[in-house]
Amino acid sequence: MAAKTDDSGPVLPAAIESAWGLRERPPKGPRPGMSVPAIVDAAVRVADADGLAAVSMSRVAKELGAATMALYRYVGSKDELLMLMVDTGYGPSPGPPAPEDDWRAGLTRWAWAEHKVLRQRSWLLHVPISGPPITPQQLGWMEDGLRCLDGTVLGEGEKMSVLLLITGYVRNEATLTSQIAEGSRAAGVEPSEMMPAYGRLVARLIDPARFPALHRVLRAGVLYQDDDPDDEFVFGLDRILDGVEALIQRRAG
Amino acid sequence: MAAKTDDSGPVLPAAIESAWGLRERPPKGPRPGMSVPAIVDAAVRVADADGLAAVSMSRVAKELGAATMALYRYVGSKDELLMLMVDTGYGPSPGPPAPEDDWRAGLTRWAWAEHKVLRQRSWLLHVPISGPPITPQQLGWMEDGLRCLDGTVLGEGEKMSVLLLITGYVRNEATLTSQIAEGSRAAGVEPSEMMPAYGRLVARLIDPARFPALHRVLRAGVLYQDDDPDDEFVFGLDRILDGVEALIQRRAG
DNA sequence: CTAGTTCTGCGTATGGTCTACGCATAACAG
DNA sequence: CTGTTATGCGTAGACCATACGCAGAACTAG
Known part of the structure; x- marks a missing residue:
């Protein structure tokens, strides 16, 4: 009777939720050795240098000195990583228009x-x-x-x-x-x-x-x-x- | 002294040239069991049915009852096949405008x-x-x-x-x-x-x-x-x- | 008719991809 | 100290494109 109905609608991938600052780290277990932003930055670095085709999970892992499968503790799939790459690839928005601009x-x-x-x-x-x-x-x-x-x-x-x-x-x-x-x-x-x-x-x-x-x-x-x-x-x-x-x-x- | 200088510029992939009707079949060797259009049609059929991701060389070959590597006698690479798929996928152009159209x-x-x-x-x-x-x-x-x-x-x-x-x-x-x-x-x-x-x-x-x-x-x-x-x-x-x-x-x- | 040439079909093998699964270990809660 | 949970990651499976080379078919030249 306590539980609210789940009106969350479409479930957001975990990594996206954390990009919005939701979802806190659970207190148990070993401390994470990497972070989602670090992984995404590494992937962006690879793409900047050698193009999107060079972005494979193993290549990104190598960039971080980690094993390929370690990345999957942070992103659910390669597609999720790509979505996050787009986000940081675009960078911050240009800001609101200047007051004198129509x-x-x-x-x-x-x-x-x-x-x-x-x-x-x-x-x-x-x-x-x-x-x-x-x-x-x-x-x-x-x-x-x-x-x-x-x-x-x-x-x-x-x-x-x-x-x-x-x-x-x-x-x-x-x-x-x-x-x-x-x-x-x-x-x-x-x-x-x-x-x-x-x-x-x-x-x-x-x-x-x-x-x-x-x-x-x-x-x-x-x-x-x-x-x-x-x-x-x-x-x-x-x-x-x-x-x-x-x-x-x-x-x- | 007979040979003209090669002014062809960028070299066209073989299959594209044959789409333009250039390039005739050499008279020697066994008769081809397939044709480029048949392969492209099969690939388009696969894409129509199951999406572009389902279009793999082996899947297209299966569609034709042929072996995977047989396709490479007709198209130079998968990218070339994709280019031809786009061509037949768009189909013929809609025709010139009607006379009464501005x-x-x-x-x-x-x-x-x-x-x-x-x-x-x-x-x-x-x-x-x-x-x-x-x-x-x-x-x-x-x-x-x-x-x-x-x-x-x-x-x-x-x-x-x-x-x-x-x-x-x-x-x-x-x-x-x-x-x-x-x-x-x-x-x-x-x-x-x-x-x-x-x-x-x-x-x-x-x-x-x-x-x-x-x-x-x-x-x-x-x-x-x-x-x-x-x-x-x-x-x-x-x-x-x-x-x-x-x-x-x-x-x- | 025969030999040589050239092209087809395709089996095998290589090196790449993503990722499911499971195990050892580390960090906390009680 | 014990149970729980999360991490790092090795292994392995299921794909993928395609380089290479061989057997045999179909033609041409002699």
């Missing part, structure tokens, strides 16, 4: 912050994300993004959708440029030669009669140039923000 | 076509894409998208950027909704209960003082509702197309 300036800053993180840690893009964000820092990013839209006429659901739209774009843009970088490393080509090589390849493959529009793009030299990736980024971001602005003005007017 | 209607149709494919074959989202598109049908999709923008004032580079923006959005939206679906299957929860459960979870975790904006979203009930995913999709797509429209009008006016 929503557009704020979101621009917010998008650039994520852009910068993903450029530095492109392995974040390779982590198979397996659900909506539940780690502290991920929700921190969301919070800061929402604050940028605080004064606007948009509904709460619309704010959320706008944020989703922008993170999605940032992730996508980062994925594309990192693919080019990784592809050039794999093929042993200069990164600046990657797009031109791609352009030549497509030109060799397609039949202008069956791919007229694509052929025109090639003739214009679009794929041959090694554009500044930041220009690409700004273009798309401005398009999206223009779209949001149109919505806001329609709602207001 | 650019916006055409791109809307184009986006919905990809949306439909990704909803049916969500494993396509899990394939680690390893470079810009080079398979026939992928370039076919690009061609059809470019044609939607044919009459507009946009430059060729801008058309390309707009297309990238839209596919990126479609992929991202599909990723999110498929994650919810997969998460609900993994947790054994009704799909319609997934978002409400997520909302309750976040509400339990966050401190309203530290996450005021997020807290407000929760109070508005946004995360508790099981929205029609199509509505989400339309919202984002309209925002992007509004942004493109703003650009076109600025260029024109």
Whole structure:
């Protein structure tokens, strides 16, 4: 009769709960020789140095001077470790918008912050994300993004959708440029030669009669140039923000 | 003096070249018992039935009644097989826009076509894409998208950027909704209960003082509702197309 | 018709992955 | 001192991709 019904809903993995500061150490048993943050930091170090593919349980254990199976006392599975890696990989959120920023300036800053993180840690893009964000820092990013839209006429659901739209774009843009970088490393080509090589390849493959529009793009030299990736980024971001602005003005007017 | 210099640039994997209809069968040796398309179809069948994780070389071979290593006579590596799976998984492009469609209607149709494919074959989202598109049908999709923008004032580079923006959005939206679906299957929860459960979870975790904006979203009930995913999709797509429209009008006016 | 060449199918083996299980030990509670 | 509980981790199982090499089939040249 004392026990409350368990309304916890979906059960959180143990390591995530401890990331939120819940769950205290039981007083019995030998003292732990490692800690979850230490393991996650080691895994992040491996990923930073050699990419996500190099992150195996044994490699992370070696990094810590421990045995492979020791890690499983701290994380329930490799997937759990990956989730925690994403959390610390993103790092702390960029903070609330500056007082002088309107929503557009704020979101621009917010998008650039994520852009910068993903450029530095492109392995974040390779982590198979397996659900909506539940780690502290991920929700921190969301919070800061929402604050940028605080004064606007948009509904709460619309704010959320706008944020989703922008993170999605940032992730996508980062994925594309990192693919080019990784592809050039794999093929042993200069990164600046990657797009031109791609352009030549497509030109060799397609039949202008069956791919007229694509052929025109090639003739214009679009794929041959090694554009500044930041220009690409700004273009798309401005398009999206223009779209949001149109919505806001329609709602207001 | 006869041989031309090899200007082929980056060397295409053998199986991709044969997808373009280059490369003929050498006349000697035993007749092949399989074919690349048959292998790719079998792999797609496995992915459709049991997801991308079930696609292993041995599983595909079993599907064909062949030995594992026999496949390597046809595809150079598993990655190559994955690339071909993406090509046939997307299927033929939706075709050029209807004559009565303006650019916006055409791109809307184009986006919905990809949306439909990704909803049916969500494993396509899990394939680690390893470079810009080079398979026939992928370039076919690009061609059809470019044609939607044919009459507009946009430059060729801008058309390309707009297309990238839209596919990126479609992929991202599909990723999110498929994650919810997969998460609900993994947790054994009704799909319609997934978002409400997520909302309750976040509400339990966050401190309203530290996450005021997020807290407000929760109070508005946004995360508790099981929205029609199509509505989400339309919202984002309209925002992007509004942004493109703003650009076109600025260029024109 | 025969010999040589070349390609197919595939068995074997290597080195990697994650992780279930169980044991010895360490630290506390009573 | 004894029982309980948690830790570290060795072993082993079940997968995985794929390098290598051999037997035999199908063609060509003589």
